[in-house]
Amino acid sequence: MEINTRELILEILLETDREGRQCQTVIGNVLDKYQFLSKCDRAFITRISEGTIEYRIQLDYIIDCVSDIKVKKMKPVIREILRMSVYQMRYMDSVPDRAAVNEAVKLAQRKGFRNLKSFVNGVLRNISRRVDDIVWPDRSASPARYLSVRYSMPEMLVKQWCGEYGEETCEKILGSFLEHRPLTVRFSRTGHDTEQTIQKLEKQGVRVTKANYAKDAYILENYDYLASLDAFADGDIQVQDPSSMLVAQAAGISAGDFVLDLCAAPGGKSLHAADLLNGTGMVESRDISDYKVGLIQDNIERLGLQNIRTQVKDASRYYQEDEGCADIVLCDVPCSGYGVIGKKPDIKYKASHEKQESLLKLQREILKNAARYTKDGGVLIYSTCTIGKSENIDQVMWFTKHFPFQLESLDPYFDENLHLMTTKEGYLQLLPGCFDCDGFFLARLKKQESL
Ligand SMILES: C[S@@+](CC[C@H](N)C(=O)[O-])C[C@H]1O[C@@H](n2cnc3c(N)ncnc32)[C@H](O)[C@@H]1O
Numbered sequence: 001m002e003i004n005t006r007e008l009i010l011e012i013l014l015e016t017d018r019e020g021r022q023c024q025t026v027i028g029n030v031l032d033k034y035q036f037l038s039k040c041d042r043a044f045i046t047r048i049s050e051g052t053i054e055y056r057i058q059l060d061y062i063i064d065c066v067s068d069i070k071v072k073k074m075k076p077v078i079r080e081i082l083r084m085s086v087y088q089m090r091y092m093d094s095v096p097d098r099a100a101v102n103e104a105v106k107l108a109q110r111k112g113f114r115n116l117k118s119f120v121n122g123v124l125r126n127i128s129r130r131v132d133d134i135v136w137p138d139r140s141a142s143p144a145r146y147l148s149v150r151y152s153m154p155e156m157l158v159k160q161w162c163g164e165y166g167e168e169t170c171e172k173i174l175g176s177f178l179e180h181r182p183l184t185v186r187f188s189r190t191g192h193d194t195e196q197t198i199q200k201l202e203k204q205g206v207r208v209t210k211a212n213y214a215k216d217a218y219i220l221e222n223y224d225y226l227a228s229l230d231a232f233a234d235g236d237i238q239v240q241d242p243s244s245m246l247v248a249q250a251a252g253i254s255a256g257d258f259v260l261d262l263c264a265a266p267g268g269k270s271l272h273a274a275d276l277l278n279g280t281g282m283v284e285s286r287d288i289s290d291y292k293v294g295l296i297q298d299n300i301e302r303l304g305l306q307n308i309r310t311q312v313k314d315a316s317r318y319y320q321e322d323e324g325c326a327d328i329v330l331c332d333v334p335c336s337g338y339g340v341i342g343k344k345p346d347i348k349y350k351a352s353h354e355k356q357e358s359l360l361k362l363q364r365e366i367l368k369n370a371a372r373y374t375k376d377g378g379v380l381i382y383s384t385c386t387i388g389k390s391e392n393i394d395q396v397m398w399f400t401k402h403f404p405f406q407l408e409s410l411d412p413y414f415d416e417n418l419h420l421m422t423t424k425e426g427y428l429q430l431l432p433g434c435f436d437c438d439g440f441f442l443a444r445l446k447k448q449e450s451l
Helices: 005-017 023-033 039-054 056-066 076-091 097-110 114-133 143-151 155-165 167-177 194-203 242-250 268-276 290-303 345-350 353-373 393-402 421-425
Strands: 183-187 207-210 217-221 237-239 258-261 282-287 308-312 326-332 374-384 405-407 427-430 440-447
Touching: 005 023, 005 039, 005 076, 005 097, 023 039, 039 056, 039 076, 039 345, 056 076, 056 114, 056 143, 076 097, 076 114, 097 114, 143 155, 143 167, 155 167, 183 268, 194 207, 237 268, 242 268, 242 326, 242 374, 242 440, 258 268, 268 282, 268 290, 268 308, 268 326, 282 290, 290 308, 326 353, 353 374, 353 393, 374 393, 393 405, 393 427, 393 440, 421 427
Parallel strands: 258 282, 258 326, 282 308, 326 374
Antiparallel strands: 183 217, 183 237, 207 217, 374 440, 405 440, 427 440
């Protein structure tokens, strides 16, 4: 069967544009369906799909500079063909402009837009000729507009982060989202041996290096398909960013503890906690739906852990029977996810003030219940994979004001390279570009002992 890779890319872009579809899932589904494609074709599809989504604001700016019809007014098929072609022309040396233009014109025709062939041809040829004459937004007149187009980030978010962290740090964050970051995994300990895991991976040609910050974090490079690695099938490794591994580390888990993870899917932090319990105690991993809990269950089975169980339960509802049940409560709440924009670029286009407001309310509902499920003297870890203050330190301050919890130093649980002013106070905000990991926030909160 003859497969046209650019046609698949177009399908991915159109599907991602539809409400609620995450580009990583859409790309993953296509690559699963066409597993027979060569490594080179798979890389081509992934690179152009992700790149076109990542750089959408900048690509639209360029197209709008030369086209009489603005991007917003175009038919979706034509819009996506132009975006993916400009991405290739601007960011892929391996694709000559001439080839990108010809393929775009052919694709428009194949998709039934014969009458728009000359439009596509004209816009792309114009861009190829005039790319150096494009006038970018003036940084001194409008820094937010400039940064928005330069790094392809909605102005709303640029303004928010410039306001909270200053323009220089904001630019570091924006730059890091566009850099390629290799995959990080956590090596399992219980029933697994680190040296043997490394050997197993290297035998299949994978390059393995130690990652920063978290004890069991390793970087994997030079592999094609993660699921085809023996170490993955055997449960020796679990995909997880080092920032996320800090949660179970910060919990200071002791043998025999009961750990309650209220928002657990797909299970990264729960599985890590069960691993640190080393066959003792119990982790109860909850999430909102059967589907989500199924994802945790799949991982439990692959890793072969015995001291972890799952439940479908809504964390925003209070369950009397859980009052004071847990030594440790993990509250890895649903959040805006801006810390992982580097891996999931479409998140940035879904940002809105309304969404942020409703998340703040949900996070407080979950925290209220989490407070009651924590034993007296127990520990609650609050975490998010986002970088704005309102979902992070502001929520923690609200929480300590209303509930009998106190922030407690993270330093005993972290390597020295993470000992900062705020970790001593009990919380840590990791910003991409400033730290070598995803954007992430966590706080360690200790519940008062009863009198
Ligand atoms: C940040 S993710 C959790 C990631 C997970 N802790 C891990 O380490 O793999 C947030 C999770 O909260 C779940 N969630 C959203 N609303 C919820 C609710 N009301 N009750 C329980 N879980 C909820 C989502 O389904 C999602 O899986």
